[in-house]
Amino acid sequence: MRYAQIVMGPAGSGKSTYCTTILQHAENMKRTVNVINLDPAAEYFDYQPMADIRELIHLDDAMEDEDLRFGPNGGLVFCMEYLLQNLDWLEEQLGDDDDDYTIFDCPGQIELYTHMTVMKQLVDALQQWNFRVCGVFLIDSQFMVDSSKFLSGTMAALSVMVNLEIPHVNVLSKIDLLSKSAKKQLDNYLEPDPHNLLGEMETGSKWNQKYKNLTEAIGKLIDDYSLVRFYPLDIRDEENIGDLLLTVDNIIQFGEDADVKVREFEEPDEDERRPCADDL
Numbered sequence: 001m002r003y004a005q006i007v008m009g010p011a012g013s014g015k016s017t018y019c020t021t022i023l024q025h026a027e028n029m030k031r032t033v034n035v036i037n038l039d040p041a042a043e044y045f046d047y048q049p050m051a052d053i054r055e056l057i058h059l060d061d062a063m064e065d066e067d068l069r070f071g072p073n074g075g076l077v078f079c080m081e082y083l084l085q086n087l088d089w090l091e092e093q094l095g096d097d098d099d100d101y102t103i104f105d106c107p108g109q110i111e112l113y114t115h116m117t118v119m120k121q122l123v124d125a126l127q128q129w130n131f132r133v134c135g136v137f138l139i140d141s142q143f144m145v146d147s148s149k150f151l152s153g154t155m156a157a158l159s160v161m162v163n164l165e166i167p168h169v170n171v172l173s174k175i176d177l178l179s180k181s182a183k184k185q186l187d188n189y190l191e192p193d194p195h196n197l198l199g200e201m202e203t204g205s206k207w208n209q210k211y212k213n214l215t216e217a218i219g220k221l222i223d224d225y226s227l228v229r230f231y232p233l234d235i236r237d238e239e240n241i242g243d244l245l246l247t248v249d250n251i252i253q254f255g256e257d258a259d260v261k262v263r264e265f266e267e268p269d270e271d272e273r274r275p276c277a278d279d280l
């Protein structure tokens, strides 16, 4: 069995930083994790990628081509479709190790995940190559500290979950940037009670008053089916990073199939044996 995380989220939500953070944490634990950059428009990231889509196609190739002349958004979609047409490239980059663990740093274009089929096709290919895949969807926690934004973030996460149909973890990134009061407010949303949240919204805008019933129905749906949960991530907190990695590992059952490692050691010779209480 092989293991993979697909790291998704809106532009600038912290995907590449998450990959670097998990990679460093794994290295500290003497664990081998690889990161593959799948963002054809990436300009900067801190990790050393095992493979980089820009060697196959770069966003500029799609934008500067005389025949294609894509803008940045269409160009990005084109690049991802190009990747799907050249999956043998990715398969070769991944090699044929067993029990390997790969993190895919994906582009920040939300429609790739919410309703297009590109990522779903990528996931299908990975599954065919024997990967157990977990989706990791990042949302910047700074946008999640009021009820209406929380609900819209939840709906975005939900549409990704429904579109990809894989085990899924939602992460609230950049917790270190929140003020003390914002952090407190965020606590209300980590184990959200939609009724409380909706109570907060009632005094809101005209829009909220008009669509109160709709919002209430959405909140109830999310609550009734326990559909969406968020894990906060503070990249300065090693314990927090370890807990999140453990959550994802459990979801993809990483390590469950591994053989038990038995360390062989020799019994010390009689004369080398240290005296113990029984000898006295």
Ligand SMILES: Nc1nc2c(ncn2[C@@H]2O[C@H](COP(=O)(O)OP(=O)(O)OP(=O)(O)O)[C@@H](O)[C@H]2O)c(=O)[nH]1
Pocket (backbone or CB within 6 Å): 009, 010, 011, 012, 013, 014, 015, 016, 017, 018, 039, 106, 107, 108, 109, 173, 174, 175, 176, 177, 233, 234, 235
């Ligand atoms: N303080 C802080 N800054 C962060 C964190 N995560 C990301 N950032 C910053 O937010 C910016 C965007 O982070 P990236 O990791 O590049 O985000 P991304 O989702 O990969 O962005 P795109 O690939 O452009 O969509 C960078 O300036 C990061 O340094 C975090 O947890 N804490």
Ligand SMILES: [Mg+2]
Pocket (backbone or CB within 6 Å): 015, 016, 017, 039, 042, 045, 105, 106
């Ligand atoms: Mg990035």
